[in-house]
Amino acid sequence: MSKNILLLLSSVVVLLLSACIPPEPADSGADSSTTQAPSERSPKSPADDGTGEQTESQATTDNEEFVMRSDAELKAELSPLQYKVTQRKGTEPPFRNEYFDNKREGVYRCICCGLPLFDSQAKYESGTGWPSFYQPVAGKNVATEEDRTLFSIRTEVKCERCDAHLGHVFDDGPAPTGMRYCINSAALKFAEREAEAAAPETPDATADPTAEP
Numbered sequence: 001m002s003k004n005i006l007l008l009l010s011s012v013v014v015l016l017l018s019a020c021i022p023p024e025p026a027d028s029g030a031d032s033s034t035t036q037a038p039s040e041r042s043p044k045s046p047a048d049d050g051t052g053e054q055t056e057s058q059a060t061t062d063n064e065e066f067v068m069r070s071d072a073e074l075k076a077e078l079s080p081l082q083y084k085v086t087q088r089k090g091t092e093p094p095f096r097n098e099y100f101d102n103k104r105e106g107v108y109r110c111i112c113c114g115l116p117l118f119d120s121q122a123k124y125e126s127g128t129g130w131p132s133f134y135q136p137v138a139g140k141n142v143a144t145e146e147d148r149t150l151f152s153i154r155t156e157v158k159c160e161r162c163d164a165h166l167g168h169v170f171d172d173g174p175a176p177t178g179m180r181y182c183i184n185s186a187a188l189k190f191a192e193r194e195a196e197a198a199a200p201e202t203p204d205a206t207a208d209p210t211a212e213p
């Protein structure tokens with residue numbers, strides 16, 4: 001019986017030795033550290049918190065490069081007339097506004113968010129006293145909505161991006177569309193085409209001399 005026990009013990013010792021020996025001859029420090037490090041990191045990396053936050057933050061930053069300003073911010077930044085027109089669906093007086101007879105070439109952007117809305121190439125003399133266009137720069141940049149104020153049914157024109165009220169659109173315009181976008185100057189910010197094209201160059205030219213001293 002004692003021999004059997006000895007045999008068992010010896011066999012166990014041999015097994016233990018054989019089990020211990022193979023790993024040891026392999027390059028000692030580097031392998032053990034590299035094998036341990038990934039094993040320690042791997043359970044941490046798939047944490048739900050990290051991945052969830054990353055995907056959410058990436059999605060929001062990609063979709064929301066434009067940040068909608070609050071009513072208080074708009075009221076502070078816009079003139080009283082610009083605020084009344086764009087945020088309260090007001091109407092400026094005809095012929096006494098900035099752009100009704102503006103004949104310069106350029107782009108009219110939303111006064112609230114800067115989205116390009118109308119181009120001077122589609123501007124025409126409507127005789128109404130308001131800036132009039134036969135089409136927007138892109139249909140997707142403006143939204144329309146039925147307006148039942150002033151005892152009539154009109155079609156309101158709004159900025160697609162920030163929902164600012166711009167004016168109204170009627171179907172008595174000239175060719176090629178037959179549409180008349182009657183827009184408040186107070187809802188627009190005009191940028192002359194030469195100024196827009198030269199804008200990226202002038203800051204560089206002026207930046208060098210001013211930056212050095």
Ligand SMILES: [Zn+2]
Pocket residue numbers: 110111112113114115159160161162163164
């Ligand atoms: Zn806008």
